[in-house]
Each structure stands twice: as structure tokens, then as C-alpha cells.
Amino acid sequence: MKILVTGGAGFIGSHVCARLLEEGHDVLCVDTLITGSERNIAAFHTDSHFTFLKHDVTQPFEFEAEAIFHMASPASPVGYMENPIETILVNSQGTYQMLEQARKQKAMFLYTSTSEAYGDPLEHPQREDYWGHVNPVGPRACYDESKRLGETLTMEYYRQFQLNTRIVRIFNTYGPNSQMEDGRMIPNFITQALKNEPLTIYGDGSKTRSICYVSDLVEGLMRAMFKPHTAGEIFNLGNTEEHTVLEFAQTIIKLCNASSSIVFESSRIDDPERRRPDITKARTMLGWEPHVSKEEGLLQTIEWFRTQIPNLSTVL
Numbered sequence: 001m002k003i004l005v006t007g008g009a010g011f012i013g014s015h016v017c018a019r020l021l022e023e024g025h026d027v028l029c030v031d032t033l034i035t036g037s038e039r040n041i042a043a044f045h046t047d048s049h050f051t052f053l054k055h056d057v058t059q060p061f062e063f064e065a066e067a068i069f070h071m072a073s074p075a076s077p078v079g080y081m082e083n084p085i086e087t088i089l090v091n092s093q094g095t096y097q098m099l100e101q102a103r104k105q106k107a108m109f110l111y112t113s114t115s116e117a118y119g120d121p122l123e124h125p126q127r128e129d130y131w132g133h134v135n136p137v138g139p140r141a142c143y144d145e146s147k148r149l150g151e152t153l154t155m156e157y158y159r160q161f162q163l164n165t166r167i168v169r170i171f172n173t174y175g176p177n178s179q180m181e182d183g184r185m186i187p188n189f190i191t192q193a194l195k196n197e198p199l200t201i202y203g204d205g206s207k208t209r210s211i212c213y214v215s216d217l218v219e220g221l222m223r224a225m226f227k228p229h230t231a232g233e234i235f236n237l238g239n240t241e242e243h244t245v246l247e248f249a250q251t252i253i254k255l256c257n258a259s260s261s262i263v264f265e266s267s268r269i270d271d272p273e274r275r276r277p278d279i280t281k282a283r284t285m286l287g288w289e290p291h292v293s294k295e296e297g298l299l300q301t302i303e304w305f306r307t308q309i310p311n312l313s314t315v316l
């Protein structure tokens, strides 16, 4: 198939491109590189089935596609708080542009939304039919609310035009190709531990998180897009194993063989207390659940980070 991946030079997008190329598809990756990196797609340039276009998807452009993975959007707190207007526009105007193209070309469409659509949830674990608890004017609203609008647009194209669309709400995902200093828990902890610096916990460490290894997530995205009877559906994809932030810090220190201490700083505004997906729907409809263990995924991620931190051997 001819497949467009917006945000394909980002962390998850680059793994989606790799998977689609492995399966023999023609992949067009469109990315501004605002939070992504050439490095993530460097290996694909020798593949004649891969094309990269540096372009902002809020602006029209010509392409042919039978399926569109619309993943473009800053995703980390640092990424979206530094680029709030760009984030709002890519999830609203950018989603509209991509949906219009999907409609004209009768292409399948997948929108990557986020667990942040649930805000600081009052229900645990979060099911797809929970409407969320979101601050519409806080510093995270540029991301949370624009993702919610992107979902609304996606559902209207399904209802109004019977477009073959689906929404995936991604929960914390980690792995190689993520940005090192993007304010997310796992990259922060690994970078600090590999440098033997103190690990920074925001809050007292009792907040909980569940993390999904990127290969598991990509498998879920493929099933959500290509399995029959997924049009018009919303799926949570993430890991259900919940741990405290303190436990993650301790595990990473151990797996990195680091001598780092842990320091506690005040909680960040609107940072949710708990996050855990209910993935019953993905299990039932997609036959999907994560398989990579926390230790296995973290070790692979740590090895990749090790290769990315310059002069690490002189630090250790």
C-alpha cells in the first residue's frame, strides 16, 4: 500500500515507518522536524520504498495514500509547552487537512490521540468511554484540548462521510529514538542515571505510571488500522502494569548500574496522579496486549541511550 506517516521522523513515527517498510509498503514520511530528528529516519533513505518530505501538515500538499497514520504533534511536556500554538494547530488544522485528503482519496485514517485526553482522571483505570477531567486553560491544555478536538474532527469525518477512521489513545510509551531531554519520565531517568547524576522526581514519587514498550505499541497501531471492523472505534493502547514513579527511578538506577541518588522537586501543574489504561477493548477487538516486560524494554532503551550520550565513557 501507499502509506503516509505524518510525524514519521519522531519517536513512535520512526518505528511505524520501519514496520511498514519491513512489510513492503511504500512509505511517505512528512515531518517538520520540530520535535523529531533526521537521525530517526537516516537508515531508511537507502530504501527505494521510503520518501521523506519536510513539510508542515497544517499546510496543504499533494500526495497519494491509501492509508494515513496521522501522528504529527509535539508529544512531550517540554515539546508542547515550548510550542503551544504549533501543537494546537497540528492537532486541529493539521488533522483537518489530513482528514480532507483521506476523504478525497478514500484512504484509511488513524489518529494518534493520547491518554492526556483523560486529563487528571477521576476514574481508574481509564476506559474509552470515560470523558475525562481536563483543565481547558492550563499549561497542558494546548496538547490535551487540541487532541480532544482532533478526536472530535476524526469522529465527524466518520459520521458525516463514512470515512474509514479510528482513534488510538496512546499511553506512556518508551524505547529507542525517544528524545533524551524531553521532560518525560523514562528518558529523564535514564539520561540522569547513565551520567550518574541524581534522578529528579517531581512530587513525592507516589504518583503512578504505566509504560508500554514501543514495539508493543506499534503492533497495536497496525492492528487498529488494518483489522476489519475498526472504523469509527477508539482504542486505548498502553501497558496496564502500574508502578510508582519512585519504583521506576529505583529500577532504572539498578539496570544502569548507577550510583545516582534521587531528588524530589515540587509537582508540575496538572500532572496526573495516576494513569493506567483499561485495554479490554483492544484485547477483545484487536487481540492485542503488551508482551515486552518492563526490565526487557528498559534494558533495550538504556542500551540505545548509551550510544546517544556523547563522551559517556568519560562521565562514568
Ligand SMILES: NC(=O)c1ccc[n+]([C@@H]2O[C@H](COP(=O)([O-])OP(=O)(O)OC[C@H]3O[C@@H](n4cnc5c(N)ncnc54)[C@H](O)[C@@H]3O)[C@@H](O)[C@H]2O)c1
Pocket (backbone or CB within 6 Å): 006, 007, 008, 009, 010, 011, 012, 013, 030, 031, 032, 033, 034, 035, 036, 037, 055, 056, 057, 058, 070, 071, 072, 073, 074, 075, 076, 079, 090, 094, 112, 113, 114, 115, 116, 169, 170, 171, 172, 173, 174, 179
Ligand atoms: N510517546 C508517547 O508516550 C505518546 C503518548 C500519547 C500520545 N502520543 C502521540 O503519538 C504521536 C507521536 O508521538 P512521539 O512520542 O513520537 O512524539 P515526537 O515528538 O517524537 O514525534 C512527533 C513528530 O511530529 C512532528 N511534527 C510536529 N508538528 C508537525 C507538523 N505541523 N507537521 C509535520 N510534522 C510535525 C515532529 O517533528 C515529530 O517528528 C503524537 O501524536 C503524540 O501526541 C505519544
